[in-house]
Amino acid sequence: MGEEIDKGATESRRVTRLSRLPEVQxxxxxxxxxxxxxxxxxxxxxxxxxxxxxxxxxxREVEAWISDRLK
Structure with a gap:
């Protein structure tokens, strides 16, 4: 009955948030x-x-860039 969902696949997937220039600045x-x-x-x-x-x-890329600067 119905489709079975692979919980491992859905839990590991994360949405990437995008930031526009003013926020990045x-x-x-x-x-x-x-x-x-x-x-x-x-x-x-x-x-x-x-x-x-x-x-x-x-x-994520901006956060990684910031982290690299703090090392």
Whole structure:
């Protein structure tokens, strides 16, 4: 009767939150120009394209970047 759900598969999956530029700037304490310059130099995570000219950063990648700076 009905479909059986694999609980292991659903519990391990986590939703990635995306952050827009103003939030990223606030979190890391950097300005727009610095973020984009460091992205081109490979020093900061690149955003994902949302459509058109809209982009956002993975919260996990930004958190990992912050953690690396604190080591």
């Amino acid at each position: 606030h979190r890391v304490g950097l300005g727009r120009s610095t973020i984009y310059r460091w992205m081109s130099e490979g020093k900061f995570p690149k955003p994902v394209q949302l459509g058109g000219y809209s982009v956002a950063w993975s919260e």
